[in-house]
Each structure stands twice: as structure tokens, then as C-alpha cells.
Amino acid sequence: MLTRELQQSMGTAVDEAVRHRHEFVTLEHLLFALLEDPAAQEVLVNCGADLEELSRALAEYFEKSLEKVPEGAKAMPELTSTFQSTISYAVLQAEGSGQSAVDGGNILASMYQAEQSYAVYLLLQQGVKRIDILNYLSHGISKLDYVGEPMPQGDDEDDEDFLVNPAERKKPLESFTVELVAKAAAGEIDPIVGRMAEIERTIQVLCRRKKNNPLYVGEPGVGKTALAEGLALKISEGNVPDVLIGAKVFALDMGAVLAGTRYRGDFEQRFKAIIHDIKQEENAILFIDEIHTIVGAGAVSGGSMDASNILKPALAAGDLRCIGSTTHAEYKAAFDRDRALARRFQRIDIGEPTIDETYLILQGLKKFYEKHHEVRYGDDALRSASELAGKYINDRFLPDKAIDVIDEVGASIKLMPASRRPKRVSVQMVENTIARMAKIPPKTVVANEKERLKSLREDIKKSIFGQDEAIDRIVDAIQISRAGLGAATKPIGSFLFSGPTGVGKTEVAKQLAEILGVEFMRYDMSEYAEPHTVSRLIGAPPGYVGFDQGGLLTEAIMRTPHAVLVLDEIEKAHPN
Structure with missing residues (x-):
């Protein structure tokens, strides 16, 4: 038409x-x-x-x-x-x-x-x-x-x-960026709790004349993006030095910039247009989340001109203020190899908050989740979410995993019929949610496990007969470790069961896993009698085929860290 x-x-x-x-x-x-x-x-x-x-x-x-x-x-x-x-x-x-x-x-x-x-x-x-x-x-x-x-x-x-x-x-900034200060002024950004030292360091770097580019480096989920949003919130409130009053923070959507760039030159023209428009804006700051993605972005085979090389001149001259965020692993992979890019940024390490700091963060955010889910979060539930998420969800980091827990609890309440929905989130609901997220039985996740540990000796002896001395030594080791006298970075207990065939060595481990409510994993070590088979168990060394795939044992422990692991017939394994 x-x-x-x-x-x-x-x-x-x-x-x-x-x-x-x-x-x-x-x-x-x-x-x-x-x-x-x-x-x-x-x-x-x-x-x-x-x-x-x-x-x-x-x-x-x-x-x-x-x-x-x-x-x-x-x-x-x-x-x-x-x-x-x-x-x-x-x-x-x-x-x-x-x-x-x-x-x-x-x-x-x-x-x-x-x-x-x-x-x-x-x-x-x-x-x-x-x-x-x-x-x-x-x-x-x-x-x-x-x-x-x-x-x-x-x-x-x-x-x-x-x-x-x-x-x-649309103009490039409208198409490929989001203005965070405007979002903060409209009330679309959650407040940041704590992290005052990191925000002050960010403002200090931004006030520099040259190389005024902060780079947040931390594990996923520790709050790197939230720091940039917290800075935008402070700017919108006017709680910043005069040099940052009225500043705008543009968050770059790298996916949108790369989308549709099928031919050579498409990406460069978009990225240069964004940089040009940012430089034309008065008192503008560019925020690039996952900034390691600019290394190699837009480069063609055999060429060195990627987004990072387009960005370098503006960063070095001080014409453009840029905030980036990345993880430790990606920093090592991208920035350690490109020292020219790394020196243009001022690294700010963002550590994982403690349990108490996470609890305060949940306290500051709870009103937003209460409004969304139409429930009330008690202090005991928030404390349990902080402690149990830190204890049982090991593949992620605080405060992200604790925030996910309270959000997941609220979402599960919405699934209930209206007549049965509780008005207040209980500790038990938090425990059940964490058990589901960590893929472990609900009875494993309890805020107070004293009663279960107190009856552990009698419970095992009801199933295993004639091995009272061995059971006593196992239970003693577990109770000592759970009392806080063991190393947090080591297993609760490492035992060598020795005895003739059929006396109940494997059965003790099975019953222990069942009573504790954790996964039972058994590996027949007679299958690993040759030197090369060790790579199946713990993964191939760097440079060998399968290095990025991991081993059977290491991957299983990563998936289910709360488990009883049995290496059966270990004497038949190769000494390596």
C-alpha cells in the first residue's frame, strides 16, 4: 500500500x-x-x-x-x-x-x-x-x-x-539505551541498601578529569547493576556533588545494538552513532552491563576493529564517562588480555554481602514485594531466607539468591486458591521454597536442626544393627561439625569404612543419607582402574578434549552439593 x-x-x-x-x-x-x-x-x-x-x-x-x-x-x-x-x-x-x-x-x-x-x-x-x-x-x-x-x-x-x-x-540513544535517572525519578527503580562505600568510590572516579570510568567487578548476583541504578537514584534525588547534578545515566542494551547487524559496518555505524550522541549530551554517563561483551563485538574475521577499540579513544580523552560491570572470570578473559582497555577503567571490586547485610537488604526491599504479592514478610522469614539461601543454594551469590527466595515464596502463594492464601509468609514456607530451589528434601532445610541431630544416633541404630561403635564415631563427627567446630570449606565428615563384604558399609551410608534427607551418590571405583579413567571422574586437564565438560564426580557434586558420596571398592581404583 x-x-x-x-x-x-x-x-x-x-x-x-x-x-x-x-x-x-x-x-x-x-x-x-x-x-x-x-x-x-x-x-x-x-x-x-x-x-x-x-x-x-x-x-x-x-x-x-x-x-x-x-x-x-x-x-x-x-x-x-x-x-x-x-x-x-x-x-x-x-x-x-x-x-x-x-x-x-x-x-x-x-x-x-x-x-x-x-x-x-x-x-x-x-x-x-x-x-x-x-x-x-x-x-x-x-x-x-x-x-x-x-x-x-x-x-x-x-x-x-x-x-x-x-x-x-528513533535516535540511537532512544533505540539502544535506557535512561536510568528518568526511571529513578519515575519510581521504577528499587532503592539500594548499603553499598555506600562502593557508591562513594564510583562518584569519586566519575569526578576525575581523565580515566573517569568506574568498572564494577564481582560475581553474578552481588549487586553490580543495582549499584548503577543506585547511582541514578542518588542523581535523581540531587544527593551527589555539583559536578554530577543533572547528569543522565544511559544503560546500553548491547543485544539491541547487535540485533540485525548482518553485514560489515552495521555494528560500527550504530556504536559510533551512540558514542557521538552521548558526547553531545551534557553531563551524560554511559553504563554498559556485562562490558566484556564489547571485546570482539562487531569484529570481522581477521580484523581488530571491535566495539572496545571504537570506545578507547573517547575513554582516554575523557570525552565520555563510562561505567562498566563484569565478573571476575570475564575480567580475566577480556581485560587481562587487553591491557590498553583495562587501564582506561578504575576497577571497583564488589564483594558478596554477609548474611546480616543480606538481611538488611531484604528489609529494605520487602515493601515492594509485599505490594506485588499482597502478602506480609515477617522478620523471621527474611532472616531464614538470608541464612538458608546462603547455606543451601551454593551455585549463586547473595543477595540475589535470597531475593529470589522471597520472590518465589510470594509467587507460590499466588498459586493457591484465594480462600487458602495466607496473609503472612512463614519460616516453613521459606524452608520449602529453598528445598525446591536447591533440589533437596524439605526436611533437610530447617532453621533449627538441633532436634534432628539429637536423635540421629538412635535413628541410624534402628536400621543398622551390630555396628554401634562405628555409628557412634560417625554421629560424633557430624555433630561436632554442625556445632560449628568444623571448617566451613571442608566436608562435614570424611570416613573410610573398612571390613569384609556384606557387613553393611554401603548400607550405613544409605541410611545416613535417608535420615539426613540428602542425596545418595555411589561410584564403583573398580571402573577407574586405568590411569586415563581419572579424567572421566574429575574432568580432563586444560588443553585436552573435554576440558570444558567437567567430570562425572565434579559435575554431580556441583548439581547436588548436599549429598552422601560413597566411593565403593576404592582399593581397586588406580593410585592416580
């Missing part, structure tokens, strides 16, 4: 051909008519065209270069094949890219299929390339914004699916 303005422009092109007594309606007539089309005007002006000069050149072309039919001839001029193919091409590309209508801007981009036409010659003479039109149609990048600077370039080959409606065109 053609827009009404484009239909009028096509009619004007025919009228122009009739007025000049031309035998055919050409692409030049269409370009002349598009000079009055609002959408085409917008595109041409932003691509650097001089509309008056174009109009004058086309009028001269009509008078001097096109043959005229004799006066009195009443035959209507015919549409040239180039004219028709340009319209058809624009329609096909619009349908392929999901547009509802074709406007003058789409026609201008399609004209370049007729490379030998005088219309394209005039556009190129004025410096209007097809990539310029596509840049404006797809990303809103205007050549007027790059006066005195080289405009980001890219390959325009087969880029027709970027032809979008004018209403959908």
Missing part, C-alpha cells in the same frame, strides 16, 4: 510529464515530484541534499535533454520500465520488512537500483549515497549531526529490510 502523499507525488510526476509534452514518465519526473513529498523531503535534507539545486537541475534537464511530442498530441505519456520497477521494488521490500505502507523515503532508496539514471546521478552529485538514506531510514542517523566529522559508514548491500516508516525512526 502506498501512502497518500506518495500517490499524490506519482500523480504530480505524470502531470509534470504532460506539462512538458514528454512521451514518457521517467524516474526524473518522480524525483522532481518527491521534492514536495514530506517524507522524501525529510530524508533528502538529513542526507545533505540541496532541494532548490535539485529542483533547478531537474527543470533544466526537462527543458534541454528530453524530447517533446508535437503540440496538439493528446496521447498520455507512458510509464518507463525503470519507473515501474522502482515502485515495484520498493513495495516488495516494504512487504518483506513488515511495513504497512510505502512512503517517499522508501522510493528514494529503491531508485539506486537504476544506477545509470540521471536522477541517481544528481543525488550522487550532491553527496547523497544509498547508505546515507538507509542510515536515516533505519537508525535515524542524519548527516547533519556529523558536520566536521566523518559519518559512520557501512555496507548497504541488500539492506532493504531496514526501510522503516518515519514514525518508527
Whole structure:
């Protein structure tokens, strides 16, 4: 479907051909008519065209270069094949890219299929390339914004699916970033609890003249992104030094920047446009979450120009203030290899909060979860969530896993019938939720396990007979460890069961796992009698096939860290 303005422009092109007594309606007539089309005007002006000069050149072309039919001839001029193919091409590309209508801007981009036409010659003479039109149609990048600077370039080959409606065109910052200070002012960001030292250090780095770029380094879930949001909250409240009053924090969506960048140059032009617009904004700060993703992003095979190298000059000059966040592992993989990038940032290590700090964080956030889930969280439930999440969920970090626990509890209450929904979250609900998240039996997760440990000796002896001395020594070791006298980084107990076949060595371990309510894992070590089989158990060493896959034993312990592990017939295993 053609827009009404484009239909009028096509009619004007025919009228122009009739007025000049031309035998055919050409692409030049269409370009002349598009000079009055609002959408085409917008595109041409932003691509650097001089509309008056174009109009004058086309009028001269009509008078001097096109043959005229004799006066009195009443035959209507015919549409040239180039004219028709340009319209058809624009329609096909619009349908392929999901547009509802074709406007003058789409026609201008399609004209370049007729490379030998005088219309394209005039556009190129004025410096209007097809990539310029596509840049404006797809990303809103205007050549007027790059006066005195080289405009980001890219390959325009087969880029027709970027032809979008004018209403959908946005500035790069609108398309690829989120302004956090505005979100904070609108109440869309949760408050940050604690972390005052880290925020003060961030503000101190931002106030520097050069290399004013903080980099948060910490494990996933410790609150790196929340720190950037907390800074935005402080800026919105005006609780910052004068140099940061009125600052804007733009959070970059790297996924959106990379989306659709199929050809060489697409990513670079987007990223350069973002950096250019950030530099034009007064007192702006760019926040890149998972900043290690910029290393190698947009690079082509054999090339070194990626997003990090585009960013370096602006960071070094102090023209751009950037906050990044990454994990220790990714920092080592990306920044340790690129020392030039690392020296432009000031590293701020973000540690995992303690149980008590996590409890305070939950206290500060509970009102938001109470409002969302329509329940009340008691202090005992929040304390249990902090302690038990830290104790039983070992593959994640505080405070993220504790926040997930209280959110999960609230969500599970919503699943209940309205008549049975409790108004207050209990400790037992927290325990059951953590048991489900940690994949362990509910009876394992209790805030007070004194009673269970007190009766452990008698419970095992009810199932295992004739091994009282061995059971006493096992229970003593467990009780000593659970009393806090054992090392937190070591197993609760490591035992070597020795005895003839059939006396109950494996059965003791099974009953212990069942009573404690944990997983029972058994490995027959007779299968690991050869030296090379150790890699099956603990994984291959670095540089060997399967290094990234882990071993049977290590992966099982990672999945279920709360378990009784039995290495059966260990004397048959290879000494390695």
C-alpha cells in the first residue's frame, strides 16, 4: 500500500510529464515530484541534499535533454520500465520488512537500483549515497549531526529490510539505551541498601578529569547493576556533588545494538552513532552491563576493529564517562588480555554481602514485594531466607539468591486458591521454597536442626544393627561439625569404612543419607582402574578434549552439593 502523499507525488510526476509534452514518465519526473513529498523531503535534507539545486537541475534537464511530442498530441505519456520497477521494488521490500505502507523515503532508496539514471546521478552529485538514506531510514542517523566529522559508514548491500516508516525512526540513544535517572525519578527503580562505600568510590572516579570510568567487578548476583541504578537514584534525588547534578545515566542494551547487524559496518555505524550522541549530551554517563561483551563485538574475521577499540579513544580523552560491570572470570578473559582497555577503567571490586547485610537488604526491599504479592514478610522469614539461601543454594551469590527466595515464596502463594492464601509468609514456607530451589528434601532445610541431630544416633541404630561403635564415631563427627567446630570449606565428615563384604558399609551410608534427607551418590571405583579413567571422574586437564565438560564426580557434586558420596571398592581404583 502506498501512502497518500506518495500517490499524490506519482500523480504530480505524470502531470509534470504532460506539462512538458514528454512521451514518457521517467524516474526524473518522480524525483522532481518527491521534492514536495514530506517524507522524501525529510530524508533528502538529513542526507545533505540541496532541494532548490535539485529542483533547478531537474527543470533544466526537462527543458534541454528530453524530447517533446508535437503540440496538439493528446496521447498520455507512458510509464518507463525503470519507473515501474522502482515502485515495484520498493513495495516488495516494504512487504518483506513488515511495513504497512510505502512512503517517499522508501522510493528514494529503491531508485539506486537504476544506477545509470540521471536522477541517481544528481543525488550522487550532491553527496547523497544509498547508505546515507538507509542510515536515516533505519537508525535515524542524519548527516547533519556529523558536520566536521566523518559519518559512520557501512555496507548497504541488500539492506532493504531496514526501510522503516518515519514514525518508527528513533535516535540511537532512544533505540539502544535506557535512561536510568528518568526511571529513578519515575519510581521504577528499587532503592539500594548499603553499598555506600562502593557508591562513594564510583562518584569519586566519575569526578576525575581523565580515566573517569568506574568498572564494577564481582560475581553474578552481588549487586553490580543495582549499584548503577543506585547511582541514578542518588542523581535523581540531587544527593551527589555539583559536578554530577543533572547528569543522565544511559544503560546500553548491547543485544539491541547487535540485533540485525548482518553485514560489515552495521555494528560500527550504530556504536559510533551512540558514542557521538552521548558526547553531545551534557553531563551524560554511559553504563554498559556485562562490558566484556564489547571485546570482539562487531569484529570481522581477521580484523581488530571491535566495539572496545571504537570506545578507547573517547575513554582516554575523557570525552565520555563510562561505567562498566563484569565478573571476575570475564575480567580475566577480556581485560587481562587487553591491557590498553583495562587501564582506561578504575576497577571497583564488589564483594558478596554477609548474611546480616543480606538481611538488611531484604528489609529494605520487602515493601515492594509485599505490594506485588499482597502478602506480609515477617522478620523471621527474611532472616531464614538470608541464612538458608546462603547455606543451601551454593551455585549463586547473595543477595540475589535470597531475593529470589522471597520472590518465589510470594509467587507460590499466588498459586493457591484465594480462600487458602495466607496473609503472612512463614519460616516453613521459606524452608520449602529453598528445598525446591536447591533440589533437596524439605526436611533437610530447617532453621533449627538441633532436634534432628539429637536423635540421629538412635535413628541410624534402628536400621543398622551390630555396628554401634562405628555409628557412634560417625554421629560424633557430624555433630561436632554442625556445632560449628568444623571448617566451613571442608566436608562435614570424611570416613573410610573398612571390613569384609556384606557387613553393611554401603548400607550405613544409605541410611545416613535417608535420615539426613540428602542425596545418595555411589561410584564403583573398580571402573577407574586405568590411569586415563581419572579424567572421566574429575574432568580432563586444560588443553585436552573435554576440558570444558567437567567430570562425572565434579559435575554431580556441583548439581547436588548436599549429598552422601560413597566411593565403593576404592582399593581397586588406580593410585592416580
